[in-house]
Amino acid sequence: WRMRDAGLSVMILDRTDSQAASRVAAGLITPILGKRLKRSGDWQELWPVAEEFYRQLEQRLGCPLLQIRPAARWFQSADERELFERQCRNGAYDGLNVESVPSGKAGPIGACHGGFTMEPAGRLDVTVYLERSRAEFCRQECIRQVEVDDADVVLSLTGGVELPRLGLSARWLILCTGAWGAQSLWMNGVRFCPCQGEILRLRHPQLDLDGTQHHRKWLCPLGDGTSLAGSTYEWERLDLQTTSAGRQEILAGLAPILPEQHEVIEHHAAIRPTTVDTWPAIGVHPTYPQIACLNGLGTRGVLQAPAAAQLLLNHLVKGELIRPDWSVSRWG
Template sequence: MTEFDEIIIGQGLAGTTLAWHLLDRGRRVLVIDRAQPGTSSRLAAGLITPITGQRLTVSWRCREFLEQALSFYRQIESRTSTSFLHADGALRFWQNDREQHVFARRLEEEPEFASQVDELSEVPDGVLADQGGFTMPTAARLNVPLFLDASRAEFQRLGAYTEADINLANDLNLEPGRASIPRLDVTARTVVFCQGIAAADNPWFRGVEFDATRGEILTVRIPQLEECRTLHRGVWLASLGDGLYRLGATSRWNDLEEGPTEAGRDWLCSRLREWLNCDFEIVAHDAGVRPIVKGRHPLLGRHPTLPQFAYFNGLGSKGSLQAPAMAAQLAAHLAEGTPLGSEVDLNLRTDCRT
């Protein structure tokens, strides 16, 4: 059997960022993924947005995570000679008076909020922004599929990747101090489950409660709009280049299994028509599930009674921003036993004892 320090099951944002951090610590790592289309990371628009929602909330530990994320992705860009991070900023336009009032209050009361916003200097042609808005200069966008593909190619080159669909009930053998997958002839001190929403069926982590949402997203062509910054007004529009944009996203707690719906498509299009004065054509329509867990923040850590197993999940709707910092924390925990932050420690927030 080939021996590894860590076997990671799942090569979405969680598994990929963790693999990089462990490899950087000199660990012997194997990433296993079933290369399934339509996963959360494959569909994500990759927006890194410091201020979100109708209440204009500054994202949790935004400054620190942003710094780590931008520096991490830049480093992987240079190591893989691929460009997938677009740090162009974003514009947000007011939908109503209430948003303006919330903005004014936050600007006055929260130094962190004030440090993440700027005045709106101009409005792109074709966009209706009658009430004004603000700029988020630090907002960025990660081309997630490109990041995953470039990482996978490098992991393959290093002998650290294999494609397989792991049957959790039959494929894993537990031994003292290690876990093995005999079908693949591999063994490791730790198997880390980075499965996204598929972990809802993981028999060893039943104590994790998901509060996942289904999101629909469109790819649209807008030949008359030339804008590389992400635009927000109820919905968001993020450039893919060559006149193509992602338009998103819906959020529903029910019918998680359902694919793209007519209602979702119509809602996104009508919201966009409220402020975009250009024709657009729908090129693609997708639906996926955001792996949100109860308590909102991500969950990391070793299993309480089976230390050969560890877990990384709950990136929710902020995977691009939070994954690099969370993965760094988990890698230090697995490799050196560094304690985890209490907000994300699996064993403080769930009961996974079997």
């Protein structure tokens, strides 16, 4: 989208992997994350860019994509509550709308230590985003369903790239290959650290919650009597198989939230394209600048992707520097 908006001619080469992380992701946008209750990195910079991008795309595609609702985080211990209160005193959440929920007033959540609500937060409907974007790209005849590997790429003497098998030539080839990026020889300097994760979809007609609920795991109501629930993290077993252990881990983590009557109606696994330092990997090959990379978006891709794409575009077209902590050059 960013490149087409800049007036560039684009051809998307997509192998249409139904188990790609982007096709399984819940699309959550959460400002406060992790065991240490830290504000999501660069939230104040990234959130306005992401919100503007998705709102503009809603107008172009004629459908809702971004749902903004407060999210709730429920403490697991008195120590966790104390950590939250200390973060508040230190100004860690300045600029966010954060409200404490006292102990014993956790509503439908069985969390005796209370918690807090945070906004803005929400969810991108990733499935609709991908489907409607693809339909528009098909209408514009700028997408092809095909798998490309390193052997297909020929560096042009004029400084561009050619893909003879596909009859294509271009000024740049941008690799957005997700978790499989680690297998590309063009970007073997990027220190990927893929992470497998499992996610469930549950049916529970009696549960009435507004916004994503975070406890040991998270539960995201979809408004139709079902919710997405997740997720697991596995760095050793990098396959696409769902497991009973993963299912039980998610359900056990949500035990204080879920009613007795609930049904698992979907169970998916995918591999997140994360890096060793969890930041995106964007930039160009150190020797062949016609080969570029936009990858490593991991668990915060919905928040980071609009800014990352704009940074890469500005680097390619205007020669602007990419922020060092996101650049592929940070690994030498």
